Each structure stands twice: as structure tokens, then as C-alpha cells.
Amino acid sequence: MIGFDRVTVRYAESDRPTLRDVTLRIDEGELCLVVGRTGTGKSTLLRAINGLVPHFTGGTLHGSVTVDGRDTRRHPPRDLADVVGVVGQDPLSGFVTDTVEEELAYGMEQLALPAPVMRKRVEETLDLLGIAELRDRPLRTLSGGQQQRVAIGSVLTAHPRVLVLDEPTSALDPTAAEDVLAVVTRLVHDLGVTVVLAEHRLERVVQYADRLLYLPGDGRVVDGEPAAVLADVDIAPPLVELGRLAGWTPLPLSVRDARRRAAALRHRLTDAAVPAATTVPDTPPVLTARDVVVRYPGTVAVAGVDMELSPGRIVALMGRNGSGKSSLLWAVQGSGPRQGGTVAVAVAQGTVDPKALPPGRARRHVGLVPQTPGDLLYLETVEAECDQADRETGAPAGTCRAMLDQLTPGLPADRHPRDLSEGQRLALALAVQLTAAPPVVLLDEPTRGLDYRAKRQFTAVVRRLAADGRAVLIATHDVELVAALADQVVVMAEGEIVAAGTTAEVMLASPAFAPQVAKVLAPAPWLTVEQVAAALATTGEPG
Incomplete structure (x- = not known):
């Protein structure tokens, strides 16, 4: 054909x-x-x-x-x-x-x-x-x-x-x-x-x-055949990585096949320490949203949502398409409509509502990377975008470019942003926004178009932001990213919050949002291959 x-x-x-x-x-x-x-x-x-x-x-x-x-x-x-x-x-x-x-x-x-x-x-x-x-x-x-x-x-x-x-x-x-x-x-x-x-x-x-x-x-x-090709390449889904760790041959490609082989692995994990939830210092929230309401003609996108974001904490916002996640992010950042409720960001003098500030000042308090990253890119070259981000934020020259290289190395400096792939354009927009390093960072579907390697680099960047004391809220459908990165998960449906808790509590309780490792090893509380590898190491069985 x-x-x-x-x-x-x-x-x-x-x-x-x-x-x-x-x-x-x-x-x-x-x-x-x-x-x-x-x-x-x-x-x-x-x-x-x-x-x-x-x-x-x-x-x-x-x-x-x-x-x-x-x-x-x-x-x-x-x-x-x-x-x-x-x-x-x-x-x-x-x-x-x-x-x-x-x-x-x-x-x-x-x-x-x-x-x-x-x-x-x-x-x-x-x-x-x-x-x-x-x-x-x-x-x-x-x-x-x-x-x-x-x-x-x-x-x-x-x-x-x-x-x-x-x-x-x-x-x-x-x-x-x-x-x-x-x-x-x-x-x-x-x-x-x-x-x-x-x-x-x-x-x-x-x-x-x-x-x-x-x-x-x-x-x-x-x-070649999927299992044969994936056995030797540097990109693989969690299920394949779990198969490599467990020594399964051929590698499983479906949760059903993996569960059939996982009895021995579950037995080896019986006495392993259960992964502990990430501990974050109990500090006052840097952003507080109360009773936020967003309406569009004929629909209520956000129906009285309360939310707090604390320094050093990574929160994942999940829910089906159309549940109100993006509307909530834009309302919190101040650029989107908000017909009701309040948003307060802690500053040295007290609190400030980003919606009451000019866009440039608001971005220094709450940064947002939208689903369509090209909306943030308006200059002729990658180099120009990076240089402008450094100048606008007062960061040392080369800061934005260094962050871009962490996400997707090797982008030509003279390439026009419109000529980049979807994933490359997203990486550039992420680098531009993260250069400002505001105390609150909002990311809307940040891994769309990113490969596994780029996602690992992105995860490292977000963890550093949290380690530096910034609050991060990520709206995403990527359950594997949430399992590896988030401290807490909030689930929205029809404009309301329907579930909230630690990552393990929410993801293990929901078949729709459970990552592959959790589906294979259920009812054991493991979410990622990294957790399984660490647990096997404590039992003296590394693989």
C-alpha cells in the first residue's frame, strides 16, 4: 500500500x-x-x-x-x-x-x-x-x-x-x-x-x-515488531521499562499481558517498604483562590472553586476534556475571565490579585504556559526569544537558552519558532516563561508533544522550581507525568473539584487516572518504575 x-x-x-x-x-x-x-x-x-x-x-x-x-x-x-x-x-x-x-x-x-x-x-x-x-x-x-x-x-x-x-x-x-x-x-x-x-x-x-x-x-x-524494537531503544513506555526491570522476555505491550507475568514480581515486593508520600514543609500558601467562578455564554466553566498553592509543592490538576481546568488556570493567572471569587498572591507588602495588575507585572507573580505555546512566541528566531526573555526578567544572559537546552538540546539559534515541531515550540515557550521564575507557575498540558527524554528533563526542571520554593500547578492528562512528579492531585468535573488528595490516594482510587505500573501491580501501592526499582533494591533484588 x-x-x-x-x-x-x-x-x-x-x-x-x-x-x-x-x-x-x-x-x-x-x-x-x-x-x-x-x-x-x-x-x-x-x-x-x-x-x-x-x-x-x-x-x-x-x-x-x-x-x-x-x-x-x-x-x-x-x-x-x-x-x-x-x-x-x-x-x-x-x-x-x-x-x-x-x-x-x-x-x-x-x-x-x-x-x-x-x-x-x-x-x-x-x-x-x-x-x-x-x-x-x-x-x-x-x-x-x-x-x-x-x-x-x-x-x-x-x-x-x-x-x-x-x-x-x-x-x-x-x-x-x-x-x-x-x-x-x-x-x-x-x-x-x-x-x-x-x-x-x-x-x-x-x-x-x-x-x-x-x-x-x-x-x-x-x-520491526514493536516489542523487538522497543527492547533496545532509549524511549519506552513505563510498561516496557517495568518489563526490562523484571527481566520479562518478550516485553509486554499491554497491561493484561504484564499482569499475567507479574505474580512473581508482586511477591518480591511483598516485604518492600511502601513508597512514602513526598514531604513538603507546612508553610502558608503563596496563592489562595476562593469561590472562583468562570462563565461563558450558555455554560459555567468553573463553579465556585477553592484552591491553595504552597511553596515547594507540585499540584496536578486533572479531569476530562471540558472539565474547566484551563479556565481555572487563566482565571487564577489574571488574564482570563473571572466573574466571581478572589485570588490573592502573597507579596512582601501583603497580598495582590494578579487580575488587578498590568500583564507584565502579573507575570512576575504568576507565570502561565498555555496549551498553545506559540501564543507566547512573537519574535523571528529562537535566539531572539531567549535573549528577550533574559532581558525582560533581568536574568543573566544565557539563562533561557540553558533551560531550553535542558528540555530539548540542539535547537538552531536562527530557526524561526513557526518552523519548530510542536514539542520544540512547547519547550521554547516553557523556557521563556520559566526564565522569569515567578513564585507561582501554572502549566497547561506542558508535556504535549514532548518525548520521554524531554519529559524527564522537564520533570527535573519542575522539581528544581519546587526545591527553590515555588508553587507549581500543572493541568494535564498525562497520568504517567503526574505519578512521577506531583505531590498532590486535584480532579475537576463540570467545573467543580470532585477529588483531592495525595498522588497515591487519588490515582490508586481511579481506574481512569491510574498509571500503567499501578494497573499491573494493583492492589500494591506502586505508581512508577522508579519506585519499584528502589523497593527491589531494599530487598536485595535489584531486578
């Missing part, structure tokens, strides 16, 4: 090819997972499938890419639209109409399909994706998971034989992600659609993959 024959892609601004002498074949009805660190060429590989590389992205392509017998050198994307459907990382940015039904029909209109055919396919797609009740809904009122399903449906109505997905679950809560992946696997198994999917959160999708393409960053593509 898809063939790469000695493909090399080189961009003018790069001193080495992004893809080098790649030869592979993806057969009909396969689910092929593309993995690799941020910036290793995953998006280039995906875009080569429908001809965006090199027809629209520039660069030079040597060799040939064929899809269903069509050579992309002679068939630009418009000639492949009936064969290849592409869904990007941000579905909302790709919508061109106002309602669900209109969006599903739009692609067929461009292909000049007859009206009766269009009507039939719209109905079939609504039923296939389970979104019939949304047909008249405005697209902007949908949750993230609903938007992702509509985006997939908008390309499915053209009946493509190949579906290309770029991080389809990166912005979704665990339940919504499972719903989207269920749709994808149904397309593969029931309809024989070939799916090529790039994703950083391997714990969500690797169990469904037939093939795995790993990009190590030197232009090569390592092709």
Missing part, C-alpha cells in the same frame, strides 16, 4: 538529511506506529506519504514514495486526497466549517461527489464514529475527544485507503484517548484501512500496533 524506496529528504537549512536512504513497505490493513524523539523526522515521514514533502514543505526528496501505486513526485497532495486522509495534532485548527455535519461533507464537496453519495457517507460516518447526536453541534463547542473524532470523520467520508494521524491523543484525557483509539483500531480491523500514526505517549497506543518505525535521529528508520 505504501512504499518508500531509498528515500532521502534534506532541507536547505540543515547540514544533514532528515531521512536518509529509507526503504520500507507498509501493507494494507496495518497499523504502523511511528516513534522517536522530538525533531527526529517523524512529521517529515508522515508528510511524505501524501506528498506534502516536498511539494509544500520545501526541501529535496531523493528516491520515491508510492501510495496505492501513485508516485508522490508526480501526484501532489490534491491528487492523493481520495487515497490518503491526514489528521493533524490540532483538529480545531484544521476545521473549515461551523458544524459537525458540514465538516464531514466538506471534503466530499471538494471531490465533487454527487449529493446522494455525500448524504449516505455522512450518515455512515456518523454511525461509525458514534457521533450521530453531534451532527448539528458547532465544532467549537465539542470536547477534545469529540473534535478528534470529527476530524477523523472528515477525512473518512472520502473513503481513503490510508489514514495518517499525527499525535491523535496528545490533547485528550485518558478516556477520550481510548475512545479515539478504539475508532482507529476498528477502521484497521473491520474496514482494512492502513493507518500510520505518530505518537509520543506510547503507553496509550503501542499495544495496538502491528509495526513500529523508530527514528533514532540520524536519518535512519528502524522497522
Whole structure:
């Protein structure tokens, strides 16, 4: 179905090819997972499938890419639209109409399909994706998971034989992600659609993959069975890392397979010390929010929420898409709407409400990195953004750049922020905001687009912020990040706080928010591979 024959892609601004002498074949009805660190060429590989590389992205392509017998050198994307459907990382940015039904029909209109055919396919797609009740809904009122399903449906109505997905679950809560992946696997198994999917959160999708393409960053593509490839690479989900620690062969890719092998490991952990909750000094809160209310036309996003953030404490804010997490963060920071309640940040002279301050001063008290990090980037180069962040905050020259290199090293100083990958752009925005080092740091989905290595670096940065006495609030769907980083967890639903407690208390009590290690070792109270390794070390059994 898809063939790469000695493909090399080189961009003018790069001193080495992004893809080098790649030869592979993806057969009909396969689910092929593309993995690799941020910036290793995953998006280039995906875009080569429908001809965006090199027809629209520039660069030079040597060799040939064929899809269903069509050579992309002679068939630009418009000639492949009936064969290849592409869904990007941000579905909302790709919508061109106002309602669900209109969006599903739009692609067929461009292909000049007859009206009766269009009507039939719209109905079939609504039923296939389970979104019939949304047909008249405005697209902007949908949750993230609903938007992702509509985006997939908008390309499915053209009946493509190949579906290309770029991080389809990166912005979704665990339940919504499972719903989207269920749709994808149904397309593969029931309809024989070939799916090529790039994703950083391997714990969500690797169990469904037939093939795995790993990009190590030197232009090569390592092709093989998922378990075999993951055995030797430097990126792996917690389940695979647990398998490596326990010495399981072959490595398990699903929680079910791991639990079948975990009896001996659970027995070895029986006498191990239970991981203690992180101890944080009992200090007065640096930020206090009381009865915060945020309303939008027709809905209450935040319904009278109380919250306290203390120095040195990392709090995770969780909940399904649309539960009010982002609205709460913007209201607390002062830039977003707030129709009721108070927010007070401790300062030397008493307290101050960030909403009453000019934006520049407010950012020195409460810093916020939004879900769309590009909103914070407005200069022409990476170097200019870093230099400006140093000047605005009075930090020593090179502070922002050093933090950026910790998150994702090697970004060219002269690269325009718009030309960065999603993960690279997020890392730059994080570095810019964290350079100010305000006493309160709010992060909205900060690991979206980050690979495992970048997440470990991010975790180290946040821990240093907390160690320096800063309060950190992270709104996230990344349960593995929460398990490894947070001291406390707060769960929101329909604008209200429905659960709060230590990380172990909240995550072990919720199947939806439990990390992989907890699911494998339940009812034992282990959340991360690091905790298990430390426990085995105390029993004299390191692995």
C-alpha cells in the first residue's frame, strides 16, 4: 500500500538529511506506529506519504514514495486526497466549517461527489464514529475527544485507503484517548484501512500496533515488531521499562499481558517498604483562590472553586476534556475571565490579585504556559526569544537558552519558532516563561508533544522550581507525568473539584487516572518504575 524506496529528504537549512536512504513497505490493513524523539523526522515521514514533502514543505526528496501505486513526485497532495486522509495534532485548527455535519461533507464537496453519495457517507460516518447526536453541534463547542473524532470523520467520508494521524491523543484525557483509539483500531480491523500514526505517549497506543518505525535521529528508520524494537531503544513506555526491570522476555505491550507475568514480581515486593508520600514543609500558601467562578455564554466553566498553592509543592490538576481546568488556570493567572471569587498572591507588602495588575507585572507573580505555546512566541528566531526573555526578567544572559537546552538540546539559534515541531515550540515557550521564575507557575498540558527524554528533563526542571520554593500547578492528562512528579492531585468535573488528595490516594482510587505500573501491580501501592526499582533494591533484588 505504501512504499518508500531509498528515500532521502534534506532541507536547505540543515547540514544533514532528515531521512536518509529509507526503504520500507507498509501493507494494507496495518497499523504502523511511528516513534522517536522530538525533531527526529517523524512529521517529515508522515508528510511524505501524501506528498506534502516536498511539494509544500520545501526541501529535496531523493528516491520515491508510492501510495496505492501513485508516485508522490508526480501526484501532489490534491491528487492523493481520495487515497490518503491526514489528521493533524490540532483538529480545531484544521476545521473549515461551523458544524459537525458540514465538516464531514466538506471534503466530499471538494471531490465533487454527487449529493446522494455525500448524504449516505455522512450518515455512515456518523454511525461509525458514534457521533450521530453531534451532527448539528458547532465544532467549537465539542470536547477534545469529540473534535478528534470529527476530524477523523472528515477525512473518512472520502473513503481513503490510508489514514495518517499525527499525535491523535496528545490533547485528550485518558478516556477520550481510548475512545479515539478504539475508532482507529476498528477502521484497521473491520474496514482494512492502513493507518500510520505518530505518537509520543506510547503507553496509550503501542499495544495496538502491528509495526513500529523508530527514528533514532540520524536519518535512519528502524522497522520491526514493536516489542523487538522497543527492547533496545532509549524511549519506552513505563510498561516496557517495568518489563526490562523484571527481566520479562518478550516485553509486554499491554497491561493484561504484564499482569499475567507479574505474580512473581508482586511477591518480591511483598516485604518492600511502601513508597512514602513526598514531604513538603507546612508553610502558608503563596496563592489562595476562593469561590472562583468562570462563565461563558450558555455554560459555567468553573463553579465556585477553592484552591491553595504552597511553596515547594507540585499540584496536578486533572479531569476530562471540558472539565474547566484551563479556565481555572487563566482565571487564577489574571488574564482570563473571572466573574466571581478572589485570588490573592502573597507579596512582601501583603497580598495582590494578579487580575488587578498590568500583564507584565502579573507575570512576575504568576507565570502561565498555555496549551498553545506559540501564543507566547512573537519574535523571528529562537535566539531572539531567549535573549528577550533574559532581558525582560533581568536574568543573566544565557539563562533561557540553558533551560531550553535542558528540555530539548540542539535547537538552531536562527530557526524561526513557526518552523519548530510542536514539542520544540512547547519547550521554547516553557523556557521563556520559566526564565522569569515567578513564585507561582501554572502549566497547561506542558508535556504535549514532548518525548520521554524531554519529559524527564522537564520533570527535573519542575522539581528544581519546587526545591527553590515555588508553587507549581500543572493541568494535564498525562497520568504517567503526574505519578512521577506531583505531590498532590486535584480532579475537576463540570467545573467543580470532585477529588483531592495525595498522588497515591487519588490515582490508586481511579481506574481512569491510574498509571500503567499501578494497573499491573494493583492492589500494591506502586505508581512508577522508579519506585519499584528502589523497593527491589531494599530487598536485595535489584531486578
